[in-house]
Amino acid sequence: MSFLLRLVLPDRPGALGAVASALGTVGADILSVDVIERSPGSAVDDFVVELPSDRLPDSLITAAATVHGVQVESIRAYAGQIDPHRELELLEALARDPQASLAVLADGAARIFRAGWALVLAPPTTPDGAGRVLARGGAAPEIDELAVPWWPPRPARQLDAGETWAPADWHRLDTELAVSPLGDAALLVGRPALRWLASELVRLQHLAAIAATVSARPVGEPAPGAYSG
Numbered sequence: 001m002s003f004l005l006r007l008v009l010p011d012r013p014g015a016l017g018a019v020a021s022a023l024g025t026v027g028a029d030i031l032s033v034d035v036i037e038r039s040p041g042s043a044v045d046d047f048v049v050e051l052p053s054d055r056l057p058d059s060l061i062t063a064a065a066t067v068h069g070v071q072v073e074s075i076r077a078y079a080g081q082i083d084p085h086r087e088l089e090l091l092e093a094l095a096r097d098p099q100a101s102l103a104v105l106a107d108g109a110a111r112i113f114r115a116g117w118a119l120v121l122a123p124p125t126t127p128d129g130a131g132r133v134l135a136r137g138g139a140a141p142e143i144d145e146l147a148v149p150w151w152p153p154r155p156a157r158q159l160d161a162g163e164t165w166a167p168a169d170w171h172r173l174d175t176e177l178a179v180s181p182l183g184d185a186a187l188l189v190g191r192p193a194l195r196w197l198a199s200e201l202v203r204l205q206h207l208a209a210i211a212a213t214v215s216a217r218p219v220g221e222p223a224p225g226a227y228s229g
Contacts, residue, residue: 002031004078004114005047005060006194010069011038016045018067026059027052037199044197046114048078076193078114087112087207094214105187105211106137112207113200115191116175117141123184124148134185141167146188153179153186156205158196180204183212 009015020030028049037044051060061072090108094101106118117140121131130145147165159177161170170177174193178201179186187208 001053002048002050002078003057003060003075004194005049005064005075006036006073007045007047007064008071008073009043009045009067011041011043012069015067015069019045019047019064019070022063022066023047023049023060026063027055028060028063037197044073074194087203090207091210091214094211098214101211101214102135103137105182105208106135106140108137109187109189109204109207110138110140113178113189113191113204114194115189118187118189119146120182121146121148121186121188123186124151131186143167148186150179151186152181153188154181156180156201156208158201159188161190178204180208182208185212 007019009019016033023030028051030047030049032048034046035043036046049060051057057075057077060075064070064072090105090112093104093108097104102120106120110116110118115138117136117138119133119137119140120135122134124131128149131148131151132145133143136142149163149165150159157179159166159179161175161177166177170190175190176193176195177188177190178196179188180201181187187204189204
């Protein structure tokens, strides 16, 4: 079974190798490593690892914690694609099929950010209106519209799934939400139990800004009658 393990590593030579060796002692096979964020003295890395069926996930936590200075931030089962779906690949896919660009973007964003789902929302037409769902990706909820009291989506930021506008099951599933402007629309991404880092929000906003320029729908222009906050 595969797991996504997010670790905070001390920014020193050999730290990554030490973690890899420690995970190897419990039979973990490292499938990919992504450096998500760097700050003075530390780095946040995502490890996708495969663990033998006779080992418990807790063994990954125990193994990683044996490396001095390493903090285990989160662990969850990971059934997504092992090879990261990178931004450039997604933008190429958008350009190849602009008529399906919003659906392609939603599905690609869910994969890039290892999220459960993504929604593209149209702007509400009144200050207290709802945003219509234009496209969905991943295991997105089957809803046609969503209350958006947080509108406008600019700047890209986290949203609280415990607020009354969000479906109750999002909070029960410990969903971490992030929203970004997409022209006049919004890209809403939800993932379970994996907090959004500032660097990821910047990536999300940059991706959405570029994607808006190749979308078949004129999301870069204000929609008639749309409320923009």
